[in-house]
Amino acid sequence: MNGTPWWRDRRVLPWLLQAVVGLAVLVLVALLMTNLVRNLSAAGLLLSWRWLGQPAGFDLSETLLPFNASMPYGRALLAGLLNTLRVIVIALLGSSLLGALVGMAAFSRNGLLRGLARVYVEVVRNVPLLLQLLFWYFLVFLALPDGRAALQLPGLVLAKSGLYLAGFAGGSWQGPQLLNGSWQAPLQLSVEFGALLTGLITYIGAFIAEVVRGGIASVPRGQWEAAGSLGLHGVATLRHIVLPQALRVIVPGLTNQYISLAKASSLALACGFTDLYSVAETTLNQTGRAVEVVLVLLAAYLAIDLLISAAMNGLNRLVQVRER
Amino acid sequence: MGTPSFPAKRLPVAALLPLKRLRAQLAPTVADGLLSLGLLALIAWAAVQLGGWAIGRADWAVLQLNSMLLLVGRYPLAEQWRLWLLGALLAAQAGLSWGLLRAWPRADRREQGQLWPRHDRIAAVLITLLALLLPAALGLAGALQGRWWLLAAVLLALRWAAGRWGPGLHRRTLKLLGLLWPLLYLLGFWLIGGGLGLAAVAPGEWGGLLLTLVMASFAMALSFPLGVLLALGRRSNLPLLRWGSVAYIEFIRGAPLITLLFIGQNILGFLLPASISPDRVWRAAWVLTLFAAAYLAEAVRSGLAAVPRGQLEAARSLGLNQAQALVTVVIPQALRVALPTMVGQFIALVQDTTLLSLIGLLDLLGMARGIMANPEFLGHSSELYLVLAVLYWSCCAALGLGSRALERRLDPRSLAGRP
Amino acid sequence: MIRAEGVEKWYPNGFHALRGASLTVNRGEVVVIMGPSGSGKSTFIRTFNALEDFQKGSITVDGLALSNDVRQIDAIRREVGMVFQQFNLFPHLSVLENLTLAPVLVRKRPRAEVELQAMALLERVGIAEQAEKFPGQLSGGQQQRVAIARALCMEPRILLFDEPTSSLDPEMVREVLDVIQALAAEAITMVVVTHEVRFARQVAHRVVLMDEGVVVEQADPESFFTAPRHERTQRFLEQIL
Numbered sequence: 001m002n003g004t005p006w007w008r009d010r011r012v013l014p015w016l017l018q019a020v021v022g023l024a025v026l027v028l029v030a031l032l033m034t035n036l037v038r039n040l041s042a043a044g045l046l047l048s049w050r051w052l053g054q055p056a057g058f059d060l061s062e063t064l065l066p067f068n069a070s071m072p073y074g075r076a077l078l079a080g081l082l083n084t085l086r087v088i089v090i091a092l093l094g095s096s097l098l099g100a101l102v103g104m105a106a107f108s109r110n111g112l113l114r115g116l117a118r119v120y121v122e123v124v125r126n127v128p129l130l131l132q133l134l135f136w137y138f139l140v141f142l143a144l145p146d147g148r149a150a151l152q153l154p155g156l157v158l159a160k161s162g163l164y165l166a167g168f169a170g171g172s173w174q175g176p177q178l179l180n181g182s183w184q185a186p187l188q189l190s191v192e193f194g195a196l197l198t199g200l201i202t203y204i205g206a207f208i209a210e211v212v213r214g215g216i217a218s219v220p221r222g223q224w225e226a227a228g229s230l231g232l233h234g235v236a237t238l239r240h241i242v243l244p245q246a247l248r249v250i251v252p253g254l255t256n257q258y259i260s261l262a263k264a265s266s267l268a269l270a271c272g273f274t275d276l277y278s279v280a281e282t283t284l285n286q287t288g289r290a291v292e293v294v295l296v297l298l299a300a301y302l303a304i305d306l307l308i309s310a311a312m313n314g315l316n317r318l319v320q321v322r323e324r
Numbered sequence: 325m326g327t328p329s330f331p332a333k334r335l336p337v338a339a340l341l342p343l344k345r346l347r348a349q350l351a352p353t354v355a356d357g358l359l360s361l362g363l364l365a366l367i368a369w370a371a372v373q374l375g376g377w378a379i380g381r382a383d384w385a386v387l388q389l390n391s392m393l394l395l396v397g398r399y400p401l402a403e404q405w406r407l408w409l410l411g412a413l414l415a416a417q418a419g420l421s422w423g424l425l426r427a428w429p430r431a432d433r434r435e436q437g438q439l440w441p442r443h444d445r446i447a448a449v450l451i452t453l454l455a456l457l458l459p460a461a462l463g464l465a466g467a468l469q470g471r472w473w474l475l476a477a478v479l480l481a482l483r484w485a486a487g488r489w490g491p492g493l494h495r496r497t498l499k500l501l502g503l504l505w506p507l508l509y510l511l512g513f514w515l516i517g518g519g520l521g522l523a524a525v526a527p528g529e530w531g532g533l534l535l536t537l538v539m540a541s542f543a544m545a546l547s548f549p550l551g552v553l554l555a556l557g558r559r560s561n562l563p564l565l566r567w568g569s570v571a572y573i574e575f576i577r578g579a580p581l582i583t584l585l586f587i588g589q590n591i592l593g594f595l596l597p598a599s600i601s602p603d604r605v606w607r608a609a610w611v612l613t614l615f616a617a618a619y620l621a622e623a624v625r626s627g628l629a630a631v632p633r634g635q636l637e638a639a640r641s642l643g644l645n646q647a648q649a650l651v652t653v654v655i656p657q658a659l660r661v662a663l664p665t666m667v668g669q670f671i672a673l674v675q676d677t678t679l680l681s682l683i684g685l686l687d688l689l690g691m692a693r694g695i696m697a698n699p700e701f702l703g704h705s706s707e708l709y710l711v712l713a714v715l716y717w718s719c720c721a722a723l724g725l726g727s728r729a730l731e732r733r734l735d736p737r738s739l740a741g742r743p
Numbered sequence: 744m745i746r747a748e749g750v751e752k753w754y755p756n757g758f759h760a761l762r763g764a765s766l767t768v769n770r771g772e773v774v775v776i777m778g779p780s781g782s783g784k785s786t787f788i789r790t791f792n793a794l795e796d797f798q799k800g801s802i803t804v805d806g807l808a809l810s811n812d813v814r815q816i817d818a819i820r821r822e823v824g825m826v827f828q829q830f831n832l833f834p835h836l837s838v839l840e841n842l843t844l845a846p847v848l849v850r851k852r853p854r855a856e857v858e859l860q861a862m863a864l865l866e867r868v869g870i871a872e873q874a875e876k877f878p879g880q881l882s883g884g885q886q887q888r889v890a891i892a893r894a895l896c897m898e899p900r901i902l903l904f905d906e907p908t909s910s911l912d913p914e915m916v917r918e919v920l921d922v923i924q925a926l927a928a929e930a931i932t933m934v935v936v937t938h939e940v941r942f943a944r945q946v947a948h949r950v951v952l953m954d955e956g957v958v959v960e961q962a963d964p965e966s967f968f969t970a971p972r973h974e975r976t977q978r979f980l981e982q983i984l
Contacts, residue, residue, distance in 0.1 A: 099594035111349030126720035263580035640829035642845035
C-alpha cells in the first residue's frame with residue numbers, strides 16, 4: 001500500500017482536481033471583482049443604497065401602491081414589484097384553469113374538440129411569447145373600438161381605453177356604463193394589463209395543458225376500465241378516480257410552469273405595462289446604478305421563485321400523501 | 325358534452341365506414357353533435373375572416389420591399405455574396421447528409437432501407453415549390469430569384485447523388501464527411517464576420533433572420549459542451565464540483581432571461597477590462613450561451629440519471645479509465661435519453677432570441693419592429709406579425725419533427741419489439 | 744494468482760460488509776463462492792478489480808498489490824475480466840462493437856485485428872450471426888454469452904463471474920453455464936459467485952462458503968457438499984439442497 005506517488009493516489013486525486021477547479025474559479029472571480037471595483041470607483045458608482053431614497057422623478061401609470069414622481073426610487077421599485085405579483089397571481093389562476101380545460105379536452109370523445117386542443121397547443125408553444133405579447137397588445141387590444149362601438153359582453157366591456165368589469169360598488173352590483181362618451185365600471189384594467197394577462201395566460205396555459213394531459217395519460221388504462229365496470233360514467237371517473245392519481249404527476253410539472261410564468265412576466269414592458277423589470281430599467285437609465293438595480297431584480301425574482309416552490313412543495317406533499 | 329374517455333377506447337372507430345366514422349368522431353351523442361356544430365361554425369367564421377383579410381385588405385408590399393432587411397439586416401450589399409455562398413454550402417451539406425442517411429440505413433434494418441420514402445418525396449416537392457413560388461411572391465429581382473433556384477437545385481441534386489452513389493463510399497470516407505459540419509460551422513462564421521483576407525463586417529451590421537440564426541446556433545453549439553460538463557459536475561461525488569454546478573444552474577434558472585441580458589449589457593462592461601470587453605452583440609451571444617447551458621445541464625442530468633450504474637462499472641472493469649468510460653459509454657446513452665428534452669431547450673432558445681429585440685439588437689423581431697415603426701409602412705404590422713409567427717413556428721416545429729425522427733433512428737431499444 | 748488476506752470493508756453508511764475475508768486462488772483454478780444473500784460474496788469479488796475499495800487487509804492480483812495507485816488499478820483491471828449479474832452490455836453499441844471497444848481503446852490494438860478475434864470469440868459462444876445486432880434485440884442468455892465474450896476479448900488472465908445466471912430465465916441458465924464450463928476446461932483462472940450447485944460440483948476445483956463477511960469453509964466440491972465440516976455450511980446446504 002505504500003510507495004504510491006501522490007499524483008497517482010486515488011484518495012488524493014479527487015481533492016487535487018477540486019483544488020485546481022476551485023483555484024481557477026477563485027482567481028477568475030477575484031479578477032472580475034477587482035475590475036468591477038476599479039471600474040465602478042472610476043465611474044463614481046461604488047455600491048451604495050442611498051439613491052433609493054431620492055425622488056424618482058418619473059410617474060408610473062398604473063399601480064396598487066399610490067405613486068407619483070416626487071416619491072423615492074425605493075417606492076417605485078416596490079410598486080413595480082406589486083404590479084409583477086398582481087400579474088403573476090391572476091395569470092397563474094387563469095392559465096391553470098385554461099390549461100386544465102384544454103388538457104382534459106385532449107381526452108374528449110369529440111374528435112373536433114381534441115383536434116382544436118392539439119392545434120392550440122402546437123401553435124402557441126412554437127411561437128415566441130414576446131411575439132404573442134406584441135400581437136395581443138398592438139393588434140388586438142389597441143385595435144379595439146372605443147365609446148359606443150366598444151365590444152360589449154355581459155358584465156364586461158372591452159374598449160381601446162381599457163377593460164371594464166362588473167363588480168360591487170357602493171354596496172350594489174354594477175355593470176359597466178357609458179357616461180359622457182367614456183366607460184365607467186367598478187373594476188377597470190388598462191389595455192396594457194389586459195394584453196399582458198391574455199398573452200401570459202394563453203402561452204402558459206398551453207404548457208399547463210400538456211402537463212395535465214401527460215398526467216392523465218400516466219394513469220393506467222385499467223383504472224378507467226375498473227371505474228367503468230363499477231358503473232361510473234366518464235366525467236365521474238375523471239373526477240373521482242383518475243384526477244386524484246394524475247395529480248401526483250401533474251403537480252411537479254405545474255411547479256415548473258408557474259416558475260416559468262413568474263419569469264415570463266418580466267416581458268411586461270413589451271405591452272407597455274410597468275412591472276418590476278420596466279421600473280428597474282427606467283431607474284438604471286436615470287441613476288446609472290447598474291449593480292444595485294441588478295441585485296434588486298435578482299433578489300426579487302429569486303424570492304418569487306422560492307415562494308412558488310415552497311407553496312407547490314406543500315401542495316405536492318398533500319397530493320402524494322393522499323394517495324396512500 | 326366532450327365526455328372524457330381513455331384514448332385507447334376509441335380504437336375501434338378506425339374500423340367503421342367513413343360516414344359512420346365521422347359521426348363517431350364528431351357526434352357520439354346529441355350534446356357532442358351540437359358542440360361540434362358550434363365549433364365548426366366558429367372555425368368557418370375565423371377562416372372566412374382570415375382569408376378575406378389575407379386576400380382583400382392585407383398589403384404584402386411591406387414584405388416585398390423589406391425582404392432583404394428581414395433576412396440579413398443592414399449587411400453591406402457588396403458583401404452579400406458571402407451569405408449566398410454560405411447558403412449554397414449549407415444546402416449542399418444538408419443534401420449530402422440527407423442522401424447519405426437514406427443510402428446508409430442502420431445495419432440491422434438494411435432491408436427497410438428505401439432511397440426515396442414517401443416523406444422524402446413530399447419534402448422534395450415542397451422544397452421545389454418553395455423555391456419556385458416564394459421569390460416570385462416576394463417580387464424579387466431576376467438575379468435574386470435565380471440564386472434561390474440554385475440553392476434548391478444544389479440541395480436536391482446532392483440529395484440525389486448521395487443517395488445514388490453513397491453506398492459505394494468507404495466507411496472511413498463517411499466518417500470524414502461527418503467532420504464537414506463543424507468545419508462548415510467555422511467557415512460560416514468566417515464568411516459572415518470576415519477577417520483573414522475578407523472585408524470585416526461588424527456584428528452590429530448583422531441583422532434580421534441572419535442575426536437570429538447566428539445567435540441561436542452559436543449559443544446551441546457552445547452551450548452543449550458546457551451543459552454536459554455542468555451536468556457531470558452536478559452528479560459528481562466531489563462536493564466542490566457538485567455544489568459549484570448546483571449554485572450556477574440554480575442561479576441562472578432562477579432569473580428571467582431579460583435580467584441576465586440586462587446584466588450582460590450593463591454590468592459585463594464593468595467586470596472586464598475595456599480592452600477585451602466584447603461588443604453588444606457578442607455580449608448577448610455569451611449571455612444566451614451561459615443561460616442555455618444551465619437548462620441543458622438539467623436535461624443532460626436527467627439523462628445521466630437514467631444510465632444504470634452497471635454501465636460505468638462494466639466499462640471500468642474492461643480497463644477503460646474514467647474519462648474513456650464517460651465519453652464512450654455513459655454520455656452517449658445519457659444524451660440519447662435526454663434528446664427530447666434537449667431539443668425542447670433548443671426550441672426555447674430559438675424563441676428566446678426574440679428577447680434580443682428588447683435590448684436594442686436587430687434580430688428578426690427587432691428588425692420587424694423597426695420596419696413597423698417606419699411611417700411609410702404604418703398600419704401594416706399584421707402582415708409582418710403573421711409572417712414572423714409562421715417563420716418562428718416553422719423553425720420550432722421543424723426542430724421538433726427532426727428530434728422525433730432522430731429519436732426513432734437512435735433508439736436501439738425501439739427495435740427490441742420488432743418481429 | 745489472487746491472494747486476499749483479512750479484507751475488511753465498511754460502506755459509508757456504516758455497514759460492515761467484509762469482516763476479514765481471506766482467499767487464495769491459484770493459477771488455472773476454478774473457485775466457486777457460495778453463501779446466503781448479504782454474506783458479502785459479491786462485494787468480495789468486486790474488491791479484486793477495485794470496483795469496491797476496502798479499508799483493511801491486502802489483496803494481490805497477479806503479483807500486483809492493490810493499492811490506491813490509479814495506474815496500478817488500471818493495470819489490474821486490464822488483466823481481470825468481469826461478468827455481471829445484469830450483463831451490463833452497452834445498449835448503444837452493436838454486439839461486435841461491445842467486444843472491440845476496450846481492446847481498441849485500452850490495448851491500442853488495430854481495429855481490424857480485434858474484429859477478427861471478436862468474431863472468433865462470438866463463434867465460440869455460439870452467437871456469431873448476431874454480431875451486427877444490438878443487445879436489446881437478444882435474449883438474456885445470448886446477452887450474457889456476449890458479455891462473456893466481451894470480457895474474453897481483453898485476453899484477461901483472471902475472470903470474475905458475479906452471479907452470472909441469477910437474472911436469467913430458467914431455460915437460459917444452461918447455455919450460459921455450458922459456456923463457462925467450456926472455459927474452465929481451457930485452464931483460465933476463474934472465480935464464480937453462483938447458487939448453481941450442479942455447476943459447482945461439475946466445474947469447481949474448490950468451493951468456498953462465505954457468511955457474514957468472512958470465508959467460513961473451503962473444500963473440494965465432493966467433500967464440501969457431502970461432508971461439510973462447518974455447522975454454518977451444513978445449515979446453508981440444508982436450505983439450498
